[in-house]
Amino acid sequence: MTALTVVAGYGPMPVAAAVGMFAGNAVAGNHYLLRSTWVPDLAGVAAEALAAGAAAVSSPYSVLFVSRLHGAAARVDPAATAFAHRRPHQVIEMIAVWAPDDPAPQRHREWAEATAAALAPVALPGAYPNQVGPDEDERARASFGVNLARVLAAKRQYDPAGIFSAIPGLL
Structure with a gap:
């Protein structure tokens, strides 16, 4: 059941082109579950877990997606933006997708x-x-790291009604 697609590249890309790479997996009516984590490197336990996950994928629509945060993005001061985790790492997404009649x-x-x-x-x-x-x-x-207090202060100021609830129960 495993299909492997490797996309290696860098540089500017229109949003439509980026989304288009995954259009075949986005089928109207399907069910989706996303789990995400980040790891410092793709060696040892991480490599073994990814290989096992790829071998065990349960649906032809499901995706195991790995992207790397490095270069200019990793050179930004962690306090400069809400996104605090600026050291090089890999973002790993496990996107389970299945048909409604599964x-x-x-x-x-x-x-x-x-x-x-x-x-x-x-x-x-x-x-x-x-x-x-x-x-x-x-x-x-933990995702906001040292910037959590600043992010929550901005949320309180610009979303006092809690319409955009990124962290449940917090304003």
């Missing part, structure tokens, strides 16, 4: 959860903030 949907959730759990021993605190679920309060807080 007779065993739990296997897809289990694949994403098992892959994330296998990466946990070497994972950095938090995850990319847009990829933290509403039930992951501690990971959400």
Whole structure:
């Protein structure tokens, strides 16, 4: 069931082109579960977990996506933006996708959860903030690192009604 696509490149890319790389996986009506983590490198436990996750993928629509944060992005002062984790690392997304009529949907959730759990021993605190679920309060807080207080102050100022709730229960 495993299909492997490797995209290696860097530089500016229009949003439509970036989204287009994954258009075949986005089928109307499908169900999705995203788990995300970041790791300092792709050696040892991380490499083993990724290989096992790729071998066990449960759906032809599911994706194990690895992107690297490095270069200019890693040279920004952590206090300069809300995104504090500026040392080079890899962002890993486990995106389980299945059709609504799948007779065993739990296997897809289990694949994403098992892959994330296998990466946990070497994972950095938090995850990319847009990829933290509403039930992951501690990971959400860790995602902003030293900038959490400043992010929450901005949220209180610009979203006092809590319409955009990135961290449940916090304004």
